[in-house]
Amino acid sequence: MPQQRRAQATRRAIVVAAAEEFEDAGYDGTPLSAILRRSGATKGAFYFHFSSKEALAVTLVRLQGRHWPRLRQRWLRRRLDPLSIAVGMADEASRLLENxxxxxxxxxxxxxxxxxxxxxxxxxxxxxxxxxxLLQRSAEHGLLRAGVNPVEVARVIHAAMVGVRVVGADVSPGPGVGARAAEVWQVILQGIATAEWLRSNRFLRTVHLP
Structure with a gap:
């Protein structure tokens, strides 16, 4: 394996090992030695790529931070109605967090x-x-029931998604993040979407709603 590819593989192994250790023990409860042991990297290799455990944690934050705008833009470019985009985008984000x-x-x-x-x-x-x-556009397109406030619904959905992420990841046994997110959408859509949208929207079959 060429030296550059070896270096990239080592860096990736360290990043994944750190993510797994932080998930198991938390950032503060994870010593550098645990990351080295799980990754198989030497201390010298670690410091070649990262100046400290904190620098490695910052890298993890930045990696996830770069992913979400790309995911959102990909969904926003799709030729779907705005409510379908909101559902599909959040569904993919939940599945990604789970996996x-x-x-x-x-x-x-x-x-x-x-x-x-x-x-x-x-x-x-x-x-x-x-x-x-997206929900304001959904209201403008007549996809939401009369009296539904798009701003309030967006806040509720966002809070529910954050809760799903925490509960789905931390509570076991039980449904994971993706399954819990699907349950949230099933309940919310019944309350906010028009009967016509619910009846005719074939797109829902492509996401992981029950």
Whole structure:
């Protein structure tokens, strides 16, 4: 394996090992020795890539922070109605959090003191803003029931998604993040979407709603 590829593989192994250790024991409860042991990297290799455990944690925060704008833009470019985009976008985000330990750990660290001064820490506000805009457009297109307030619904959905992320990851046995997110959407859509949208929207079959 060429030297550059070996270095990239080592860096990736360290990042994944750190994510797994932080998930198991938390950032403060994870010594550097545990990351080295799990990754198989030497201390010298670690310090070649990262100046400290904190620098590694910052990397995890930034990795997850870069992913969400790309995910949102991909969904916003799709030729779907705004309510379908909101559902599909949140569904994919939930599944990704459930299945990708690096993104999951980075998201948790964004709420830790490590991530408070980073741009990625603002991701929560960005999610709520995007959901608000999509639900306002849904109302304009006549996809929401009369009297539904798009801003309030966006806040409720965002709070529910944050709760799903915490409960789905921390409570076992029980449904994971993706399944709990699907349950949230099942309940919310019955209350906010028009009967016509619920009846005719074939897109729902492509996401993981019960």
């Amino acid at each position: 990708d330990v690096v993104i999951r750990a980075g998201t948790r660290l964004a709420r830790h003191r490590i991530g408070r001064n980073l741009a990625a820490h603002r991701a929560a506000a960005e999610w709520e803003q995007v959901l608000t805009e």
